[in-house]
Amino acid sequence: MRITTAVTQLLLIVMLMLATQLAAGDDAAPPINIGTAKRLTWDRSLLDKAEGIRFEMHQPRRTGERNLVADKPWESWQLGGMSSLLHENGKFRLWYGVSHGIRHGEEYAVAYAESDDGIRWTKPELGLVEYAGSKKNNLVIAYSSVIGQVFVDPHAKAGEKYKMLAAIFPTKDTDPKRYLTLLSSPDGLTWSRPTQNVVREGDFALDTQSQAFWDRDRKSYVLYTRMGPWRQVGRSESADPFAFPAPQNVMRPDDPVKADYYQAGVTKYEEAANAYFGLVPIFFHPGDERGNPADGNPPLTFTYGKNPITAVAPDTLDIHLFTSNDSIHWQRRGDHVPFLGLGLNGQFDSRSLYPGVGYAVVGPEIWLYYSAYDCTHIESLDGKDPFSKYLGTITRATLRLDGFVSATAGHSGAELLTKPVIFSGDRLELNVDCSAGGHVNVELQTAEGQPLPGYSLAECDRVYHNNIRKVVTWKGQSNLSELAGKPVRMRLVMRDCKLYALQFPATSP
Known part of the structure; x- marks a missing residue:
């Protein structure tokens, strides 16, 4: 009897201790x-x-500036769409995509611009890449490449301070498949030739901006790229910037109509710990593969080349804000209200917006750069004669320091x-x-x-x-x-x- 009582008392004590620990929870x-x-x-x-x-969520102030416009022959189809900013030693440095013809791999290239004040920009004649028999241009990487992200690698070997993740498109002299490669440079201007695919497995597309950067909080390299099905955002992480495992999906569209996450637009916010923001361009896709609009309105009609197509969305893109504490788990902000919305009809930013990667801190503000178009996605590909109009503007918006949310x-x-x-x-x-x-x-x-x-x-x-x-x-x-x-x-x-x-x-x- 005494043994039974003692055992019972001991069990009660143990249960009380466990209950106390559970009740303490986060404390x-x-x-x-x-x-x-x-x-x-x-x-x-x-x-x-x-x-x-x-x-x-707080929306930035759009300046309305046309900081960079398509005004060179090598930009005659498109300027921008993808860009990457560094603010170093008081100088603004911008790498951006350009094209001079209809959408073929060999038509994409990477150009460079710089500014002392972030408002007035120059396109320096670098003498690095030949175009139409001349090197008097601001090209840094020849056609057949899609710009990713330029970043400073704190663990770089001598002469490799700058890294750029780039998508290489097939040409007659290269691999027949698109692939992601990491280029190196001592100055951000002269870049190494592509050598290897840094992501060897995974279901992803490379006709838009992919990214890689060193994450000082996670002490590793992080990569973002587009994944399927449709357009979603995949992420990978590695201690070696030249070898990433297959990306895993971290952002999926949740809009009622056919909407794709065109690219990640992720930037590590270096002004705070454990802070990442994604400026995601959401493409309200004209295709009707996902059925009729949720509101029951009749479908829209667009002309693709000479052929009309049925659409459930207006074929436009605006920019939405996502935030994260770890670069893996993301929260969409603003209850589907855009962070950067379209401009008024007839303005240069009235149809399509694409974010740049990176930011600059200037006094009490954050400066953000993004590409803007007065044409829809389909019009930018085929609906307008690509040689009759220079398309694209890179413009600036400002936000209070830390002022996203x-x-x-x-x-x-x-x-x-x-x-x-x-x-x-x-x-x-x-x-x-x-x-x-x-x-x-x-x-x-x-x-x-x-x-x-x-x-x-x-x-x-x-x-x-x-x-x-x-x-x-x-x-x-x-x-x-x-x-x-x-x-x-x-x-x-x-x-x-x-x-x-x-x-x-x-x-x-």
């Missing part, structure tokens, strides 16, 4: 070490609670509570827009959720106005060095404001 998880890195508010992995918060609080107020974090800086900065009447108060808590003495909500100096880097203070004091290395929670009580990012930077010595 038992170790604190998240954020160091001094900025974290964007779209990163829900930091949040424990978000009461009354709306996560809101905000945690927005309305007039009734809202509250954010983070999980326990460990920081290594000495102050807290917020990127927040309170406009005229909004405000934020911040409380620092123990890992268990108790206010820390000196850092309570009541002791916080209320944050007002519109700031990119607002230092939070408590009774006039901002120094948090005594809390560095210790687990703390942040409680933010907000009203009528938009919070974009937070950071614990260290004061420069």
